[in-house]
Amino acid sequence: MSTATIDQPAAPEAIESFTVTLIIRRFDPEVDDEPRWQDFDVEMFPTDRILDALHKIKWEQDGSLSFRRSCAHGVCGSDAMRINGRNRLACKTLIKDLDVTKPVYVEAIKGLPLEKDLIVDMEPFFESFKEVQPFLMASSKPADGKERIQTVAQRARFDDTTKCILCAACTSSCPVFWTDGQYFGPAAIVNAHRFIFDSRDENAAVRLDILNDKEGVWRCRTTFNCTEACPRGIQVTQAIAEVKQAIMRGKP
């Protein structure tokens, strides 16, 4: 009787870990007069994200490191931060997409009051959001007591701006917002756009009037920082331009 040999599948190649240096801008209001930079070396895999690196530091090296995060999958919008000078979500930034031959700089987003380490006070951001009345307003009831009917084209008109997760990456990358904290900022305008162009809503004129304010859309200098920063790929600058046009010509 002959014995046949069965080829074993090749063992998967082991993924090598390596050391990444993170330089994090720290600030503890109880101790520090000014923020300071602190280095951390962390053992990471290419498939890890900056959020994993922050967790490793917090859990294994310095439990006082403070940052926000919740979903860890790009949905809640709570971990926007500046990574190598660019606004990103820590949970969506892969180590392999960064040049780790150099240190990775991590700091809080700009333009909002710094509270601790990577945490800023988001209240001014949400105040602007609330001011544009980001909810459906309709005086009439839907026909037959059923849902409000909308065509595919009507729904598509504002589809892009429904994707906002209120992470503030756009607003806190805007040079106008850095110098003028009163400016509504891109995120508030994006969320106004979402309802201004909704065929079921009847309050576009009120929102357009709010955004025609001196701290409204006319502050935008079309630098495109907001569009580049948006982790959801929303065409933020275009949405602002559409709101400007609607103010000048009326809601199309």
Ligand code: SF4
């Ligand atoms: S528009 Fe984009 S960057 Fe701005 S808050 Fe919404 S998801 Fe974040």
Ligand code: FES
């Ligand atoms: S932790 Fe929720 S978006 Fe990053």
